[in-house]
Each structure stands twice: as structure tokens, then as C-alpha cells.
Amino acid sequence: MKKLKFFGIGCLACIFVGLMTIAMFSKPRPDGSKAEQYKEPEDDLYKSPIQMVISKKGRRLYVVCENNNVLQVVDTKRKKVIAEIPVGRRPYGVAFSPDEHYLYVSNRWDDTITMIDTKTLKTVRTIPCGPDPHGLVMDKQGEVLYVACLYDNYVSLISMRTFKEIKRLSTGNQPFEVALSPDGRYVYVSNQLTNPVPFRTAPITEVTIIDTRKKIVVDRRMLFSTDIAQGLSCTPDGKFVFVALESPKNLIPETQIYQGWMVTYGLAILEAKPRGRTALLLLDQMDYYYADPFQIVFTPDGRYAYVSSSAVDAVSVLDVEKIKEVLEVKEGEITASDEKLRRYARHLALSDQYVVKRIRTGYNPKGMVVSPNGRFVYVANRLSDSITIIDTRRQEAVGTIDLGGPKKITLLRRGEYLFNHSTISFQKQLSCNTCHPELHVDGLIYDIAVDGGMGGNLVDNRTMRGVAYTAPFKWTGKNPNLARQEGPRAAQLFFRSHGFEGKDRDAVVAFIESIPLPPNRCIPSSGKLTPSQQRGKAIFERAYTNDGRYIPIANRCITCHPPPYYTDRKMHDVGTKAYFDTEGDFDTPQLNNIHESYPYLHDGRCWSLEEIWTLYGTEDLHGVVNDLTKQQLNDLMEYLKTL
Structure with a gap:
């Protein structure tokens, strides 16, 4: 009778959980944010x-505005917006x-x-x-x-005759710019x-x-010990390609940030021909970092390159001929020895040889273009809603x-600026965006010394998207709310002297809590x-094996991952403790858009969902999965991707 009674309670619990899941799944999928709690009318504007x-004659700029979903047309002579054209949601490239x-x-x-007629x-x-162009x-x-x-790691080739895709070409991880x-x-x-790289291996x-x-x-050029490679551009003579990126030191103890050596920013310089050589040079100085480089452009004669650094509101001017001297370029080839190139990739004092000017811009400079005659560089200031005009003869900003x-x-706009700026970090070394590009993940694991690091307790980076209702934070669950995460903990872990405080902390918390799921x-x-x-x-919600x-209630997938955010916000030991971990209980992660947040587990050791089990x-x-067939496991993965 006891066994029968227990069976009945289990069935009732199973039915209750199942009905709850059906009810939750039938509702519109929540975006995981508290945006409506903080939004002001200006935030949508x-x-x-x-x-x-820029047009070939240099008379018009066409500017993509991602917040209010328009393409602006700017008259460069009058320095005025003359038209706005509605486009799709979250526009990016043009x-x-x-x-x-x-x-x-x-x-x-x-x-x-969106295809637009430039005459009408x-x-x-x-x-x-x-997906996600x-x-x-x-x-x-x-x-x-x-x-x-x-989203799917490929370049789509679209025919301009049929306006249909004719081919897909596989790329690296998250193709960004072309x-x-x-x-x-x-x-x-x-x-x-x-x-994807082996566990505890430098990124590539x-x-x-x-x-x-x-x-x-025809070639896949690997850039070793680099991450967040975004903007790239060809030199006008076609012999080299410059790529803006960062070089993280995520595998060494995080205490190194105090010595200014946790992450550096620079350029990969590639011989443009397939299977050519590659060099890495830094943008940073010994005591000041040019965090979050985004875009690169060249003057028409190829003499100067301009690099926007989004986290410090500046554009660096590089003398390309000086760069060629450093790399010992001869007849379009890098002839410096491998030993020199390895040293240059870490040489913080070298930038003085080729950086000729740092020019202040508006807030959060992003895309840039050069006028056809080479006289001006136009810089899009994402969080100033403006364009800085740089005179290339004087190498200074001459207008806006x-x-x-x-x-x-607004509160959210202030928080967004602070999230994207390195203002309070040691030597302006990093912003929140540095580790959370596009409000997401950088795909890296970190050795956080204050959490028992120094080779132990490695942690995987986690997304900022849709986290408003998923406290506590950190894999150890030590931070009960975002105010602590961005205040005392941020000061202790990342910013050396202090974290966000007072109204600044409130603004950053509000901004993070307003970030929706895509x-x-x-x-x-x-x-x-x-x-x-x-x-x-059915497998995710099941109560019985094949x-x-x-299956005890405590060991079912849906028990620890209930909708709508698929986390019970508790700590659990699920058998993933590694030899370098001091504890085995970890915070239950939310599963929304889990397919976009690899690598997986608390220490990032899995590059696919399947490897978890x-x-x-x-x-x-x-969870109980060992009885599943290969097809059943695949079905479970397919369902998890929909959460």
C-alpha cells in the first residue's frame, strides 16, 4: 500500500508539473527583461x-541607427540629416x-x-x-x-537576379564583418x-x-590567443587585411589585472593572399588601454589607418608606413622573424612607434568611413547620437x-554608457562589454583568483540577455542581486579600486535588467x-525511464529548470565538480536561448549540449539520461534549443 500511495503522489506531482508547463508554454514567450519598469519616452527615440x-562623391552619408530602426541620410556639406528610412528590427550593416x-x-x-532605392x-x-545578419x-x-x-556561422551568398540564397559558406564562430x-x-x-578549442586552451x-x-x-587564417574580432578592412593596395580584436589572458589568474595584464587590444595584420603570414600589434600603451576596438578604415592613399575604440571614446591614428617598418615588410610580405612577431604581440611600448595621434570622439564610437578625397573621417558615436568629423590633414576633430x-x-541610457565604457577600470583596461560583446558572452573561461582561483575554480562567462529574473548570480550563487554583482563584487574582481556606486550602480543595474532575449x-x-x-x-518532463x-521529482529536468526562465534559482550538485573545484554545488543556469550560450557547464568544458551528458x-x-537512445538524446537537444 505504501508503494501504491507513493506512486499516486508521484503521478499527481507529474500531472501538476505537466499542466504548469503546458500553461506556461502556451503564453507568449517572455523576453526576460524589466524594461517597462525603467523605460522613459526618450528611450525609444x-x-x-x-x-x-558614404557616396562616391562624398555628398551623402547613410547611417544605420540600431535603436529606432532607421537608416538616416546625412548631407555632408550641410551637416544635417535630410531623410530617415524605416528598416527592420535591430539593423546593423549597410x-x-x-x-x-x-x-x-x-x-x-x-x-x-532591406533594399533601398537611393534616388527615391x-x-x-x-x-x-x-539568421542574425x-x-x-x-x-x-x-x-x-x-x-x-x-547565428549559424556561415556567409550567405544571395543572387541579385533572383534575390534568393544560392550558397552557404561555413565560417568560424560568429561571422561578424566582411x-x-x-x-x-x-x-x-x-x-x-x-x-572551439580544447579545455584550458588559449582562444583562436x-x-x-x-x-x-x-x-x-580558400583559406582559414587562425589568429592565436585572440577573441572578439570584429571590424576588418583591406589596405587600398590590397596587400594586407587589418582586423580589430582583443588578446585576452583569461587562463592566467585574474589578479594580473592589477598589473594591467589581463587583456590587451590590437590589430591582426594579415598578408591578404591565401596562406600568407600574420602579425599582431597592440594599440595600448604601458599605462592606458584602448578597450573594445571596433572598426578600421584607411585613407585612400593607404598612409593612415583609423581605429575606433568604443570603450574609451577615442580614435587612434596609425602610420601604416611605420607599421610596415616594424614588421619589416618587403614587396608586400612580412619578413620579421617569428621570434620578433611573438614579442610584438605582447609589447605594450611598441605602439609609440606607429600610433601618431589619439583623437577624442563622442560616446561609444563605432563605424567609420573616409571621404572619397581622403580629407575627412566620419565616426558614428553610438551613444551620443552624433558623428564626429576628423580632419586627416590636421589629425583632429573639427566638427560634429x-x-x-x-x-x-535617461536612467537606461546612462546605464548603457557605463556598461560600454572602461571609465572606472584600472588604466581604462576593460568595460562590461569587453567580456559581454553584444550583451552576450565572449566564449571564454576565467581564473578568478578571489573565488579561490590561481588554477582552481575556473568559471565560464555567462550572458547578460534576459537575466532580470534569474538571481542569484555567479556560478557560486554568491551574489543575491545585480546591485551586489556590479558594486562590491565588480570592484573586487575587475575594477581594482571600486565598482559602480550610487546612481551609477542603479543605472547599470537598470540597464542590465532591461536587456531582452533576442x-x-x-x-x-x-x-x-x-x-x-x-x-x-516529453523527455524533458518525463517521470519514468524507457x-x-x-524518476524522483528532484532528478527530473523540469524540476530544476521550470518555465518560463527554466531555472529554479537554487544551488545543486549535478556531478560536474572537477578536480580543481573546491565546491560541487552550482547555480542553476537559465535555459532561455541556451543554444547561443556555449561553451557549457560552470567551467565551460563542453562545446555542445550533447557533451553535457x-x-x-x-x-x-x-538528470536521468543514460537510458536514452541516440535519437531520444537528439530530440531532447532539439527541444532545449526552443526554450
Whole structure:
């Protein structure tokens, strides 16, 4: 009778949990933010310019404004916005057709390209494309548009005759920006995050090189010990490609930040030909860092390069001839020895030899363009809603174009600025955005000394998206709320002397709590789960194994990961403690958009969801899965991707 009674209670619990799940899943998926709690009318009106192009005659700038989803047209002579064209949600990249008759704008949250007639300034077509489109560029013939699709790690080739995808080319991890060689022969693709690497191994980002004639990948240039590779550009002579990136030291104890040696920022300089050599030079100085480099542009004669550093509100001016001297370039080839190149990649004093000026800009400088005559550089200041004009002869800012955003600085806008600025970190070394690019993850693990690090208690970085309702924070659950996370803990861990305090802390917390989850592309457009996802859902919620054994409530997936955020916000020991961990209990992570947040587990040892159970869940402590067939495990993965 006792056994029967226990069985009945288990069934009732199972039914209750199942009904709760059905009810929650039938409601609109929450975005995980508290934005409505903090928003003011101005927050929807900020422009947030991020990328732009300039016409061949230099008379017009076309500026992508990601916050209010428009493309602005700016008259460079009058220094005035003359038109605004609505585009899709969260626009990012912009490119011309070769004849400048059309503009193409990538819309990240709509997975589309907006095609605009430059004469009428009207949208003439919306082109479907791959998920999360970022940078894009048209080939010289105007036949194929190359689009970096960050979400699925490929470049989509779209025919301009049919406006349909004709091919996909695999890239590295999170393709971000694209550049066409001056002769049109190659497309170069920067990839934001490190490729999967063995556990406790330095990160490796990739530059993917595509042959536009054969439409194939002809080289994958590996950039060792680098991450967050975003902007890239070809020198006007086509011999080199410059890539803006960071060089993290995440595998050494985090105490090194006190000596200014946790992360550095610089440029990868690639011989443009396939299988050419690569060098890394730093932008930083001994006592000041130029955090979060974003974009690179060259003057038409190739003499100077300009690099925007988003976290310090500055543009660095580089003498390209001096760089060639340092690298001993001869006939378009880097001839400096391997030993020298290894030393240069860590040489903080070397930048004095080739950086000729640091120019102040508005807040959070991002995309840049150079006027066709080479006289001016235009810099998009994302959090100032303005464009800084730099005179290339005087190498100084000579004007500003107001893009018309609100002048009031709201709580959320202030928090966004602080999140993206290195103002309180030691020697301006890093911002929150440094480790959370695009409010997400950098794909790295860290040795946090204050948490028992020095080789132990390694931790995986976690996303900022949709975390408002998922306290406590940190894998150890030590921070009960974001105020502590961004205040005392941030001071102790990252900023050396103090964290965000008072109103600044309130603003940062409000901003983080307002960050929504992006669209989940794994949810079918119909809203109905696929057969595989439905089977996976049943496994996620099941109470019995394949052979009829009862699964205790505490060991079911849905118990620790209940909707809508799929975390019970408690600590659990699921058998993942490693030899270097001092404790085995870890905070239960939220599962929303989990497929975008690799690597997995508290120490980032898994690069796929499947590895969590096939390699590190063999004792059925992290849910009961050992009875599952390969197909059932695949079904479970497919369902998890929809959360």
C-alpha cells in the first residue's frame, strides 16, 4: 500500500508539473527583461548609429541607427540629416550596389535585408536571409551579396537576379564583418568569437577568406590567443587585411589585472593572399588601454589607418608606413622573424612607434568611413547620437553632426554608457562589454583568483540577455542581486579600486535588467513544435525511464529548470565538480536561448549540449539520461534549443 500511495503522489506531482508547463508554454514567450519598469519616452527615440557608408562623391552619408530602426541620410556639406528610412528590427550593416543605385541594410532581429532605392529613398524590396545578419558586401559585378550570418556561422551568398540564397559558406564562430578586396577577388570575414578549442586552451579566432570567382572558402587564417574580432578592412593596395580584436589572458589568474595584464587590444595584420603570414600589434600603451576596438578604415592613399575604440571614446591614428617598418615588410610580405612577431604581440611600448595621434570622439564610437578625397573621417558615436568629423590633414576633430536624438540622458541610457565604457577600470583596461560583446558572452573561461582561483575554480562567462529574473548570480550563487554583482563584487574582481556606486550602480543595474532575449530561431514560425521537439519536450518532463523506472521529482529536468526562465534559482550538485573545484554545488543556469550560450557547464568544458551528458553526465546526477537512445538524446537537444 505504501508503494501504491507513493506512486499516486508521484503521478499527481507529474500531472501538476505537466499542466504548469503546458500553461506556461502556451503564453507568449517572455523576453526576460524589466524594461517597462525603467523605460522613459526618450528611450525609444535614441538613434544609436552603428555603421555607415558614404557616396562616391562624398555628398551623402547613410547611417544605420540600431535603436529606432532607421537608416538616416546625412548631407555632408550641410551637416544635417535630410531623410530617415524605416528598416527592420535591430539593423546593423549597410552596403552599396556597385552603381550606388541601391543600398542594402541587414536587419538582425528580422533575418532580412532591406533594399533601398537611393534616388527615391524608398524601400523597394525585403530580402529574406540567414539568421542574425551582420556585415554585408556586394561583389564588383553587382551579382552576389555576401552576408555574414552570425547565428549559424556561415556567409550567405544571395543572387541579385533572383534575390534568393544560392550558397552557404561555413565560417568560424560568429561571422561578424566582411570586406571586399580592392580588386574584388576575395571576401574577408572576421569571426567574433574563438573557435572551439580544447579545455584550458588559449582562444583562436578565424579570418575566413572567400574566392568570389569560385565562390568557395580558400583559406582559414587562425589568429592565436585572440577573441572578439570584429571590424576588418583591406589596405587600398590590397596587400594586407587589418582586423580589430582583443588578446585576452583569461587562463592566467585574474589578479594580473592589477598589473594591467589581463587583456590587451590590437590589430591582426594579415598578408591578404591565401596562406600568407600574420602579425599582431597592440594599440595600448604601458599605462592606458584602448578597450573594445571596433572598426578600421584607411585613407585612400593607404598612409593612415583609423581605429575606433568604443570603450574609451577615442580614435587612434596609425602610420601604416611605420607599421610596415616594424614588421619589416618587403614587396608586400612580412619578413620579421617569428621570434620578433611573438614579442610584438605582447609589447605594450611598441605602439609609440606607429600610433601618431589619439583623437577624442563622442560616446561609444563605432563605424567609420573616409571621404572619397581622403580629407575627412566620419565616426558614428553610438551613444551620443552624433558623428564626429576628423580632419586627416590636421589629425583632429573639427566638427560634429547631430543626428537628432533626445538630449535628455535617461536612467537606461546612462546605464548603457557605463556598461560600454572602461571609465572606472584600472588604466581604462576593460568595460562590461569587453567580456559581454553584444550583451552576450565572449566564449571564454576565467581564473578568478578571489573565488579561490590561481588554477582552481575556473568559471565560464555567462550572458547578460534576459537575466532580470534569474538571481542569484555567479556560478557560486554568491551574489543575491545585480546591485551586489556590479558594486562590491565588480570592484573586487575587475575594477581594482571600486565598482559602480550610487546612481551609477542603479543605472547599470537598470540597464542590465532591461536587456531582452533576442528572437529564438529554433521556435517554428507556426509556434507549434516539430515532432522531434515534441518528443524532446516529453523527455524533458518525463517521470519514468524507457524501462519503466520511476524518476524522483528532484532528478527530473523540469524540476530544476521550470518555465518560463527554466531555472529554479537554487544551488545543486549535478556531478560536474572537477578536480580543481573546491565546491560541487552550482547555480542553476537559465535555459532561455541556451543554444547561443556555449561553451557549457560552470567551467565551460563542453562545446555542445550533447557533451553535457555523453561525457560528463554518465552517473545520471544531472538528470536521468543514460537510458536514452541516440535519437531520444537528439530530440531532447532539439527541444532545449526552443526554450
